[in-house]
Amino acid sequence: MTDHADLSALLQSRIRDVADYPEPGVMFKDITPLLADPKAFDALTEALADVAHRAGATKVVGLEARGFILGAPVAVRAGLGFIPVRKAGKLPGATLSQSYDLEYGSAEIEVHAEDLGAEDRVLVVDDVLATGGTAEASLQLIRRAGAEVAGLAVLMELGFLGGRARLEPALAGAPLEALLTV
Ligand SMILES: O=P(O)(O)OC[C@H]1O[C@H](OP(=O)(O)OP(=O)(O)O)[C@H](O)[C@@H]1O
Numbered sequence: 001m002t003d004h005a006d007l008s009a010l011l012q013s014r015i016r017d018v019a020d021y022p023e024p025g026v027m028f029k030d031i032t033p034l035l036a037d038p039k040a041f042d043a044l045t046e047a048l049a050d051v052a053h054r055a056g057a058t059k060v061v062g063l064e065a066r067g068f069i070l071g072a073p074v075a076v077r078a079g080l081g082f083i084p085v086r087k088a089g090k091l092p093g094a095t096l097s098q099s100y101d102l103e104y105g106s107a108e109i110e111v112h113a114e115d116l117g118a119e120d121r122v123l124v125v126d127d128v129l130a131t132g133g134t135a136e137a138s139l140q141l142i143r144r145a146g147a148e149v150a151g152l153a154v155l156m157e158l159g160f161l162g163g164r165a166r167l168e169p170a171l172a173g174a175p176l177e178a179l180l181t182v
């Protein structure tokens with residue numbers, strides 16, 4: 001078990017800042033060095049699986065694409081099912097869709113309607129919370145599918161973009177846990 005300060009320092013040290021990517025003015029938080037470090041990746045998934053347990057989640061939703069990389073091992077580690085929320089047009093079955101804006105551009109996400117129901121308490125996992133548009137759309141999808149939101153867990157929150165405040169109504173009291181805030 002890694003203590004909180006050690007975990008924060010380890011994770012922070014493995015995130016690379018890339019200026020002006022994917023467009024001028026954006027400081028991109030690149031998690032690929034963290035993924036390449038087995039100790040850091042293991043500590044991250046352990047911390048997020050703890051969040052899933054504390055939230056009483058029954059399923060983990062991961063948000064394409066980086067939320068898949070984190071959410072899938074978290075689900076396995078927590079002993080929970082994993083549900084992919086994908087960009088529009090990628091899921092073959094009957095879907096629910098939701099459009100949203102993000103820090104750069106706009107997008108639409110979908111979930112298989114049959115994957116979530118009234119018996120589910122869902123933890124959403126992603127790498128970065130920026131404006132909150134992606135997470136907000138995912139919480140709307142979960143509610144529209146009839147499931148309960150257990151919480152949202154992210155590796156990193158970009159506090160200056162105000163995502164936490166934007167998400168308050170959609171979270172409706174469910175916890176938002178960010179392992180790092182910048
Ligand atoms: O809080 P927001 O402003 O919505 O931004 C956060 C989202 O943006 C990034 O995903 P992106 O859509 O770039 O897709 P990717 O994971 O496929 O790179 C990131 O992984 C989050 O999902």
Ligand SMILES: Nc1ncnc2[nH]cnc12
Pocket residue numbers: 026027028029030102103104128130131158
């Ligand atoms: N600045 C950023 N870095 C990494 N992922 C992001 N998603 C939205 N904004 C981002």
